[in-house]
Each structure stands twice: as structure tokens, then as C-alpha cells.
Amino acid sequence: MAQTLETLARRSTSMRGIRSVVHTMKTLSVINSAPYEQAAKAIEIYHASVLEGFHAFLTHFGPLDLPSATGTPQILIVFGSDHGLCGNYNEALAAHVAEQTETDTVLCVGAQMADALADCGIAAKQTFFPAASVDGIGRLSNLLTRKLEAIRADAPPPHDISVSLAYVARDSAQGQRPVTTSLLPIDKELMAGLAEKPWVSRSLPAFAMPADDLFRALVRSHLFATVFRAIAEALLTENAARLALMQQAERSVDDRIEALGSEMRAVGQDEITTELLDVIIGFEALKKRKPAQDPEGHDVE
Template sequence: MAQTLEILSRRTTSMQGIRSVVHTMKTLSVINSAPYEQAAKAIETYHDTVLEGLHAFVTHFGPIKTPASDHPVQVLIVFGSDHGLCGNYNEALADHVAGFLPQREDGPPTVLCVGAQMADALTDQHIAIEETFFPAASVDGVGRLANLLTQRLETIRTRAEPQDIAVSLAYVARDGAAGQRALIVPLLPLDQAVLDDLAAKPWTSRSRPYFSMPANDLFRTLVRNHLFATLFRAIAEALMTENAARLALMQQAERSVDEKLEELASETRTVRQDQITTELLDVIIGFEALKKDKGDPPEE
């Protein structure tokens, strides 16, 4: 259906407004990703310090064997988004979690969810959620959320006694050239391979490590800091990949909007040219009619 210049002008203005919003969202995604990436690098250094503390602990007290529990209380923390405009980010992770749960022989775990959009995606997969947390809105909020989750795990552990708890983390992580992929990684109990590697690692200092704290209190403090650092890293990684997914979607939307603007510009030029041609034809026809009227002989 032919459209007037006025309609095309309104559509072009609306599309330019949409492009402005898309460009703003794309810019915000780039800006938001950088602080989370820096926070992830910083917490890796902190985590290395915690692991060095564990190394000193096992050097002083000897190898540690994590107790094996037949039926630990299973806990799964799923890190998702609280906002949209990031494609199927939450749905893909929820689908991965849904495929992971039936493989467990010890029944469904206690699920803690981060992000309202993630909670909706898990509910669509018929996964029961015990509690939903607000995701971090800034880098400062990453530490707050990591502390909150650490405290929540401590509450679950106290409630589960004398049973142990086994905690896993589900989040979307970067995967080099592949972009992103959903991961489910164990958090508790501590990986025995990591403890064995620390015990086998030589102590390079001239003096042996010495501690003034009681051994049990020191070990609990080190484990708590290990949990905090790992949760902090998972939160930062999830926020980075969320913004990366939003950036990719906004880039695709920006290309689509630019193509539509080009179509509207081409259609506007065509309609304007048709109008100019019609007006020129009207002038020519009028001029020819006037010439013809002037050339007729006068009536007597």
C-alpha cells in the first residue's frame, strides 16, 4: 500500500528513537562489563591468597581428608538475570539445569536463585525454588550478594546437621572463541584433588608456618573465605556474560534498525520523486492547456 510522506516521516522518526534506545543499551552493556571483569580479576588474586593460606595450613598440620557423606543435603545456586533484553540467556541456563537435575539419585536439591528472570525460567522448567535473591546492581553489590549467599549456606548447613551439605553453582561463563556456555560446578565439599595438590606442593619459605588461632577456627575461616571468593567470582562471571549477551542482542537489533531506516529512506525518496514528477506533469499539462486556449480563434 502506498504511503504518504507524512506517514513515512513519522515512521522514520519512531525508528530513529528506537535506534537511540538500542545504541544507549549497547553502550551501557559495554560500560557495565568492564568493572565486573576487573572485579573478577581482583577476586582471583584474593582467592590465590586464601589458597596459599590453606597451603600453609596443610603444611603445618598435614594433609586433610574431606569426610565422605552418604546422603548430604544438596544445594544448587543458579545465577541469572533480573532484567530482560539479553536474549535466551536465562532460558538456556534453566534448560541446562533441568537436564542436570534428573541425573541425581539423591532427590531434588534445594535451589537458590539469583534474578527474577532466572526464577521465571526455572519455574517454566517445573523446578521448585526455595529463595530468590536480587542480583548485584553494581560492583559494590557483588560482595554484598556473595556475603548474603555465604550466610544462607551457613544457615542451611546448621539446619541440616548432623548431615553435611553439598553445594553446586550454575551460571553462564565465558568460553573463548565459543562465546559462552552454561556451567554447573561443585563448591562444597572441598575438592579433594585441590587439597592433595596443596599438601604435595613444597613450602618454599625458610620458616615453617605458624598460627595463633585454634586449628578448627582457622580452617573454618579459610573455608569461608574460599566460599566467598568462589561465589564472588561466579557472580562477576554471570554479570559479565549477561552484559555480553545483551550487547550481542543490541548489536543485532541495531543492524536490523539500520536496515529498516535505509528501507524507509529509500521509500521516502521514491515517494518524494513520485510527488515531484506528478507536480511537474500537472504544470506541463496546465501549460499545454493554456497554450491551446490562447491559440483558438476568438468567437464572433
């Protein structure tokens, strides 16, 4: 169906408005990624300090007999997105979680993530609001850490639980991919490596706190830092996915605007040609028309 010049002009204006929205979303994705990346780097430095605290503790008290994950309640925390415009972010993570081994309790971050898990037959026991800023990462990390402490306190003796984190992480080959990492029990290889690591100082570490209280404080700091890092990584990949999608949308809109511009020029040229032909045909018709004459041979006006 042929388009009029006015219709094409309205469609072009609408597409330019859409492009403005897409460009704004793309810019926001770039701006939001910077503080999340800085937060991820900062928490890595903090986590390194926590691990150094474990190193000092193990140097003073020796290797620990850490609990095994066998037979303990299995807890899975899934970090999704409620902000939208990031493709199948939640659905891909939900499919990844569905492929994992059976879990006793699922804690979900994001209502849309809870819906995606429900579509895969997984019911979240509790849903938390996702972080909307860097400050929100700290609040959510504290909330989840306290929730894990409550679950551990309610677990049967010896109050051991197994906790894993599922989120979308950056990947150099694929751009991003869903991953599942273990949080509790603490990695035995990590602790063994810290116990064997030499203490490079003339003074051995000493502590004023009771050993049990100190170890619990280190474990809580380790949980907080690991959860914080997972949230920051999830937000980074979410914004990266949104940025990639907006870049693709921007290219598609630009192509459509260019196509509409070409169509407008073609329709405009056709209208000009039609008008010129009408003028020429009318002029030729006037030239060919012979004047009427009366019986005496005179022209009649």
C-alpha cells in the first residue's frame, strides 16, 4: 500500500523519538556500569584483607577441621533483575538454575527472577528487592548475610548449612554466562593454602578476642564480601546486556530512519513528477484545442 508523504513524515518523527529513548537508555547503562565496577574492585580489596585475617588466625591457631557439605541443608541464592530491557537475562539464569542439583531452599533477588524460576518449576522461599545503586548493594548484602545466619541458627545441630550463589557473570568469550559458586562451607583448599602460607613478619599475630568470636567475625566478613561481589558482578553484567541490546536497537532504528528518509524522498519526487506531468498535459491540451468558428469563418470567443 502506497504511503503518503504526511504519513511517512509522522512515522519518521516517531522513530526519531524512539531513537532518543534508546540513546538515553544506552547512556544510562554506560553511566551505571562505572560505579558498579568500582564497587566490585573495592570489595575485592576488602575481601583480600579478610583473607589476610584468616591467614593470621590460622598462623596463630593452626589448621581448622572444617565441616563437610554432605547432609547439610542446601541453600541457593539467585540474583536476577527487575529493571528490564536486558533481553532474556532472567530466563537464561533460571534455565541454568533448573539444571543444577536439587536445592532445599531458594532465595531469590528480583520479582521477575522469581517468575522466571516459577516457569521452570522452582518456587522461591523468599524474594528480595534487587539493589538499585551502589549503596543498595551493601544493604542487600547485609540483609542476605543476616538471613543466612538465621537459617543456620534454625538448622539442626551442628547448625551447618551449604550455600551457593547463582548469578550472571562476565565472560571474555561469550560476553556473559550464568554461573553458580559455592559460598558455604568455606573452601577447604582456600583455608589449607592460607594455613600453609608463611607469615612474613618478625612478630606473630596476637588477638584480644576469643578465638570462636574472632572466627565467626571473619566468616561473616567473608560472607558479606562474597555476596557483595556477586551482586556487583550481576549488576555489571545486567547493564552490559542492556547496553548491547540498546546498541542493537539503535542500529535497527537508524536503519529504519534511513529507509523512511529514502521512501520520503521517493514519494516526494513522485508527487513532484505527477504535478509536473499534470501541468504539461494540460498545457499540451490547450495548445492542441482548435477555436470554434461561426458560419462566416470568424473565430468564436
